[in-house]
Amino acid sequence: MYGExxxxxxxxxxxxxxxxxxxxxxxxxxxxxxxxxxDLDKDVATILEPxxxxxxxxxxxxxxxxxLVNHLCxxxxxxxxxxxxxxxxxxxxxxCWGGIDVLERQGQQQQGNxxxxxxxxxxxxxxxxxxxxxxxxxxxxxxxSDLLAAYKGxxxxxxxxxxxxxxxxxxxxxxxxxxxxxxxTEYGAITLTKNSQFYVRQGDVERLxxxxxxxxxx
Amino acid sequence: xxxxxxxxxxxxxxxxxxQRDLQELTRAWIAERVAPELLPYPAELMERxxxxxxxxxxxxxxxxxxxxxxxxxxxxxxxxxxxxxxxxVRSFLRARIKKIDTHPLHLLALHQNPPSSTSILxxxxxxxxxxxxxxxxxxxxxxxxxxxxxxxxxxxxxxxxTAGGISMVDKPDEETAVFVRCLRDVGEVWVEGTDNRFxxxxxxxxxxxxxxxxxxxxxGSCELI
Numbered sequence: 526m527y528g529e530x531x532x533x534x535x536x537x538x539x540x541x542x543x544x545x546x547x548x549x550x551x552x553x554x555x556x557x558x559x560x561x562x563x564d565l566d567k568d569v570a571t572i573l574e575p576x577x578x579x580x581x582x583x584x585x586x587x588x589x590x591x592x593l594v595n596h597l598c599x600x601x602x603x604x605x606x607x608x609x610x611x612x613x614x615x616x617x618x619x620x621c622w623g624g625i626d627v628l629e630r631q632g633q634q635q636q637g638n639x640x641x642x643x644x645x646x647x648x649x650x651x652x653x654x655x656x657x658x659x660x661x662x663x664x665x666x667x668x669x670s671d672l673l674a675a676y677k678g679x680x681x682x683x684x685x686x687x688x689x690x691x692x693x694x695x696x697x698x699x700x701x702x703x704x705x706x707x708x709x710t711e712y713g714a715i716t717l718t719k720n721s722q723f724y725v726r727q728g729d730v731e732r733l734x735x736x737x738x739x740x741x742x743x
Numbered sequence: 744x745x746x747x748x749x750x751x752x753x754x755x756x757x758x759x760x761x762q763r764d765l766q767e768l769t770r771a772w773i774a775e776r777v778a779p780e781l782l783p784y785p786a787e788l789m790e791r792x793x794x795x796x797x798x799x800x801x802x803x804x805x806x807x808x809x810x811x812x813x814x815x816x817x818x819x820x821x822x823x824x825x826x827x828x829x830x831x832v833r834s835f836l837r838a839r840i841k842k843i844d845t846h847p848l849h850l851l852a853l854h855q856n857p858p859s860s861t862s863i864l865x866x867x868x869x870x871x872x873x874x875x876x877x878x879x880x881x882x883x884x885x886x887x888x889x890x891x892x893x894x895x896x897x898x899x900x901x902x903x904x905t906a907g908g909i910s911m912v913d914k915p916d917e918e919t920a921v922f923v924r925c926l927r928d929v930g931e932v933w934v935e936g937t938d939n940r941f942x943x944x945x946x947x948x949x950x951x952x953x954x955x956x957x958x959x960x961x962x963g964s965c966e967l968i
Binding site for chain 1: 793796797800819822823826827829830832833834836837844871874875878879882883885886887889890891892894895896899902
């Protein structure tokens, strides 16, 4: 009661900031905090009921104090919830900017969990729904990607999601880590087969580096 | 006005527009990355730069078929330059988006009711940035309300509440220190809330509170570094 769960949620959010991936959505905790807020609101209503709208704080300091604590706790809980959700959405947005397909990765993770879960007969104690995003968050990611694509579309020449490192060389050495098939460049087509090495224009392969197909050699 | 100022004016006119644009873009880019708050969008400058980038890309595409080694070499130089320009613009826009994401409601209020000191010529946000901000904000609030806010008591559902003495709308810290270089004699600068007064002369570098030099930077008398 009085903000304890909210505090846990914020600590969770703080941990999330340092992680590379997104930990599972704390549905239970979010619900508990929301419930707490509703309970507090009910408390306030019950306390105020006998006064019938003519409450004078100076004549009843004890009641006024209780009301104040309740109000502050509600606000605090709201802040905690907002902070928790904002941290997660920030993380998701970062992934969108980084060109990571969050939903696809979630799907893979889910499938991976299912297969391992099948072998270990659910020994991990995971329930069937093991996606670390809440349904609302999945929806959010989908819409944010659309928004990002729309904004990016106005700057086609610039490629907004490109590298934020200042470019030094036009051409770079890359090694192929995974077969990526054939790509078209201004100097003809290159077939990227695993373990081969190329000297190519940076702009042509930036995407592939970000996706992990190629490795840049310095 | 002394001879230095006169010389400076003459040389400024002699520099071709392209080079001045590059200088302006670099300056805007540095300023945007250093300043704690969002700066007005340089619409005209961006238009010119983007137009030039587009032309260069066309030129590169036209010339790729050319196998003459001399032309090829020239092309590589153009492409390198092009990549650098693209980087500047990209980094500039991303810096702005980052600030827009951090203080959306504050910026929206500022954009709609700009303080009288800013010129009407350059609004704070470009139309596409404004659109991005609005859409993003509505996405966020839908997300919040579907996640938990809709179950809250009505009085607590707002996202821009100022009750209880604390405003929910975050503002950038305008009192952080920035490094500035004076491009012209500014005269006496007074830091609000303190007794610090000092003379800023052309070529000086100072570490000052942003709120104290904001006006000079906007006007072009100082540049952020």
